[in-house]
Structure formats: structure tokens, C-alpha cells
Amino acid sequence: MTPLGEILAARIRSGGPILFSEFMDAALYHPELGYYRSPRDPFGTQGDFFTASQLQPVFGRLVAAAIRQYLPAGAAPTDFTVAEWGAGRAELTEALAEFHYIPIDSGSGEVPATFEGVVFSNELFDALPVDLAQRCGVEWRMIRVSFGDGRFQWHAAERLEEQWRHYASDLAAPLEDRPDVLIELPVRLRPVMETMVSRCRGGAFIAIDYGYTAREVVRFPQGTLMSYRRHQAFDDVLASPGEQDITAHVPFTYLERCAAECGMSAAKLENFSQFLLRAGETDQFAAALEAPDEASAMRLRLQLKTLLFGMGETFRVFSALIARPGMGSQKS
Numbered sequence: 001m002t003p004l005g006e007i008l009a010a011r012i013r014s015g016g017p018i019l020f021s022e023f024m025d026a027a028l029y030h031p032e033l034g035y036y037r038s039p040r041d042p043f044g045t046q047g048d049f050f051t052a053s054q055l056q057p058v059f060g061r062l063v064a065a066a067i068r069q070y071l072p073a074g075a076a077p078t079d080f081t082v083a084e085w086g087a088g089r090a091e092l093t094e095a096l097a098e099f100h101y102i103p104i105d106s107g108s109g110e111v112p113a114t115f116e117g118v119v120f121s122n123e124l125f126d127a128l129p130v131d132l133a134q135r136c137g138v139e140w141r142m143i144r145v146s147f148g149d150g151r152f153q154w155h156a157a158e159r160l161e162e163q164w165r166h167y168a169s170d171l172a173a174p175l176e177d178r179p180d181v182l183i184e185l186p187v188r189l190r191p192v193m194e195t196m197v198s199r200c201r202g203g204a205f206i207a208i209d210y211g212y213t214a215r216e217v218v219r220f221p222q223g224t225l226m227s228y229r230r231h232q233a234f235d236d237v238l239a240s241p242g243e244q245d246i247t248a249h250v251p252f253t254y255l256e257r258c259a260a261e262c263g264m265s266a267a268k269l270e271n272f273s274q275f276l277l278r279a280g281e282t283d284q285f286a287a288a289l290e291a292p293d294e295a296s297a298m299r300l301r302l303q304l305k306t307l308l309f310g311m312g313e314t315f316r317v318f319s320a321l322i323a324r325p326g327m328g329s330q331k332s
């Protein structure tokens with residue numbers, strides 16, 4: 001049992017089964033023992049997984065090119081804020097140095113009270129705690145986490161309250177014929193998005209992540225929860241809390257709805273490869289691939305290949321305008 005596991009087990013013994021979002025929140029973000037708070041670096045070869053952010057400089061250069069398209073004519077890039085939520089190791093710092101770049105992570109980075117610019121995130125939304133619901137016959141039940149026989153277990157608990165019952169039954173409609181359907185409830189998505197948008201006086205929102213649209217839910221009748229450790233995926237997300245990553249695919253149709261309800265406009269959901277191609281097309285990737293020598297050039301070409309062909313179809317990019325009266329729209 002991990003030290004965090006002991007804490008969670010004691011909490012369950014005294015208060016009963018906990019929501020999965022509470023378990024996931026502690027597993028990832030407990031101030032001392034959470035996966036993202038431990039001194040061990042989860043990113044890269046020695047860690048548990050890679051993200052596009054480790055493919056520097058090419059990823060950063062293409063993100064910078066995409067962000068430049070939102071810069072109002074005549075505005076100085078240094079006055080244009082790029083607030084990266086869930087910045088992790090802040091690996092975009094160098095590539096975004098032309099802007100007023102602010103890396104924000106849970107427990108670090110100062111969110112400005114108000115700014116004009118771009119709210120950017122890469123693999124933030126898949127790391128937000130979710131609840132879990134199961135369709136049992138005609139009912140939707142919350143699936144909590146209990147503790148017994150020395151391990152954490154799933155526990156079918158109370159009926160879903162109305163808002164999330166509607167969410168789950170609408171989303172699971174195409175899975176009508178499947179028994180025991182599991183759906184994650186993205187309970188933190190909207191509050192986080194509201195915080196982001198409330199700070200931005202005008203500009204754009206760009207979120208890169210993996211996930212599914214409502215039409216694609218048929219691929220995930222048992223939900224999408226997954227753990228990562230040492231570059232391997234595990235489906236036992238209750239094992240070893242604090243020592244393995246836990247993720248849930250992003251429900252893009254819900255994210256789009258929240259964005260519209262938060263006042264965003266001109267929303268677009270595209271494959272990561274399309275986003276990269278648009279960002280690089282102006283100069284045929286010349287700036288993204290600029291290198292001082294052939295060995296570096298080769299390394300950069302490999303990075304672009306990994307981004308386009310390794311991640312390009314798995315990841316998607318949601319972008320939209322955060323309106324401010326009088327603000328121009330995207331140039332291209």
C-alpha cells in the first residue's frame with residue numbers, strides 16, 4: 001500500500017466510500033503525496049509518458065506560429081499574454097518567449113487577474129478529476145471507491161442527480177444495447193474553463209488533448225479511465241494511488257458546449273495534424289525546422305514526423321475565440 005493509499009483507506013473507513021473524483025484528485029494532486037506533486041519527474045524517457053511538449057523545439061515553434069495568428073494587427077507580442085494552464089515542466093518557455101508567457105500549474109504560477117491573449121493547454125483536460133457512473137438496468141448510479149480485502153474497490157452507490165443523469169443518459173444513448181455501461185462525468189471541466197475565460201478579456205482558447213465526441217462514445221462502453229506507469233498503460237486506476245498517472249479521455253462534445261456557454265465563438269475541433277499543418281503551412285515548416293547543422297536538422301525532422309504521424313490522429317485541438325467588443329477575429 002502506498003502512503004497515500006493508507007490516508008485514503010483511513011478516510012474511507014471513517015466516512016464511507018468516496019467519489020472517484022476525490023480519489024483521483026488525491027492520487028494526482030495531494031499536496032505532498034500526489035503523483036504530480038512528488039519530486040519524481042513523470043515526463044520523458046525516465047518518467048512514465050511523453051507529451052508533445054517534450055518534442056522541442058518543433059512543437060513550441062508551431063504553437064507559437066498558431067498563436068501569432070491571433071495577435072491583433074499592430075499589437076506588440078510582449079503585451080499579448082499566453083497563459084498556459086497545466087504547463088507541467090513549462091517546456092514552451094523558450095518557444096513562447098516573444099509573448100508574455102505565463103505557465104500555470106496546480107499549485108504553481110500566478111493566474112493574472114485579467115489579460116488579453118491566448119489561453120493554451122496541452123493535455124490538461126485529460127488530467128482533471130472525473131466521477132464515474134454506471135447504468136444498472138434503467139438507473140444511473142454513482143460508482144464510488146471503497147476499501148476491503150486490502151485494496152481499493154468499485155462500489156455502486158447513490159443514484160445520479162438530475163444534471164449528471166441527463167448527461168450520462170444522453171451520451172450513452174448509442175450504447176442502448178450494452179449492459180453495465182460506464183461513463184465518466186467531467187465534473188471539473190466547466191469550473192476550470194470558467195476560471196480560464198473569466199481572466200481573459202479577449203483573445204483565443206486553444207486546447208490540445210485526446211478524447212472523443214458524442215458520436216464516438218460507442219468505442220468506449222466501459223469508459224476511458226487509464227493509468228500510466230513507466231510507459232505502459234494499465235486499466236487498474238485504483239492501484240498504487242500517488243504512484244501512477246490517471247487519465248480520462250476528454251468528452252469534446254461537452255467541452256464544446258461549455259465553451260459556447262462560457263461565451264466563446266468560432267469554435268473549431270480538428271485533428272492535431274490539421275492544426276500543425278495550418279501552423280506550418282505559411283513557410284512550409286521552414287521556421288519550425290530551422291537548425292544550425294545537419295544533425296540537429298535531422299532531429300527536428302524526426303520531431304515533426306512524430307508530431308504529425310505519431311500523435312496527429314490521436315490528439316485533437318479545440319480552438320475558439322474569447323470575445324471582447326471590438327476585437328478582430330483570427331487572421332487566417
Ligand SMILES: C[S@@+](CC[C@H](N)C(=O)[O-])C[C@H]1O[C@@H](n2cnc3c(N)ncnc32)[C@H](O)[C@@H]1O
Nearest residue numbers: 036051053086087088104105106122123124127
Ligand atoms: C498531463 S500533464 C501535461 C503537462 C504539459 N502540458 C505537457 O504537455 O507536458 C497535466 C498537467 O496539468 C496540471 N493541472 C491539473 N489540473 C490543473 C489545474 N486545475 N490548473 C492548472 N494545472 C493543472 C497537472 O499538475 C499537470 O502538470
